[in-house]
Every structure is written in structure tokens, then in C-alpha cells.
Amino acid sequence: MPKQISSQKTDQSNKAWQAHIKAWGKSGLSGKEYCRQRQLSYHAFIYWKKKLVPRQSAATFFVPVPMPTNLHSGATGSGLKVEVGKRFKIEVHDGFMPRTLARVISVLEEYR
Incomplete structure (x- = not known):
């Protein structure tokens, strides 16, 4: 896969998970419950949360x-x-x- 396409997919995933992390923060739900309701992988959620949210x-x-x-x-x-x-x-x-x-x-x- 060419680098440009790979980079575009990473940017799209990054933006999508940024939106999910922001929505989760406002939801008042636990991470597991947020993911369950939206049929998201909880393990992917944790990965992106660690990557995107400052400790x-x-x-x-x-x-x-x-x-x-x-x-x-x-x-x-x-x-x-x-x-x-x-x-x-x-x-x-x-x-x-x-x-x-x-x-x-x-x-x-x-x-x-």
C-alpha cells in the first residue's frame, strides 16, 4: 500500500477516534458502556484514548x-x-x- 494512502487512512482513523473520545468524555458513560452502545472495540478505544488523551x-x-x-x-x-x-x-x-x-x-x- 502506498505511503500516501496509508497516511490518509491513519488521519481518518485519528479524526474518528478523536471524535469518539470527545463524545465519550461528554457522555458520562464508562468507556466499556460507551463502546458497547456504539459497537466499538473496547481495546481499540483504550489504545486511542492512551494515544490521544494526555496523561x-x-x-x-x-x-x-x-x-x-x-x-x-x-x-x-x-x-x-x-x-x-x-x-x-x-x-x-x-x-x-x-x-x-x-x-x-x-x-x-x-x-x-
Whole structure:
């Protein structure tokens, strides 16, 4: 195969996967779920994600989590605090939304 054709195919794949990685980032889905819904190879997704997305430094980073607007500040009651070394900290208070916690855990699994 001539170099020019090979280069064009690589550029097309690169652009297609850039679009998928961007859409996945906005979707709130885990990588596996995003690929399953779109019938994409999860292994190819991981390859392109590593190639296209700059690595996060070892420093702490934040993952945006949508919060319900009806939370009471200063709510009392017991909760749960989970710390994974110095890397992740999750605080769960009474009245938490299980779906939100599941999404947070799903996102954190992407960074193992």
C-alpha cells in the first residue's frame, strides 16, 4: 500500500477516534458502556484514548459530578468517607443518590 494512502487512512482513523473520545468524555458513560452502545472495540478505544488523551499527572484531579439542587447545606446525620491512598477521596452523606455514586465509581475505574 502506498505511503500516501496509508497516511490518509491513519488521519481518518485519528479524526474518528478523536471524535469518539470527545463524545465519550461528554457522555458520562464508562468507556466499556460507551463502546458497547456504539459497537466499538473496547481495546481499540483504550489504545486511542492512551494515544490521544494526555496523561493526568499523579497530582489530584477532580471529576465533575452533577449534584441535585435540593441538598440542604449543613445537613446532619452520619455518612461514609472512602479514601484510596492519597489518590481518591469520596464522601457519601445521608440522602445520597446511588446512581451518582455508581457514576463516580465508574469514572474512577477508568483511572486504575
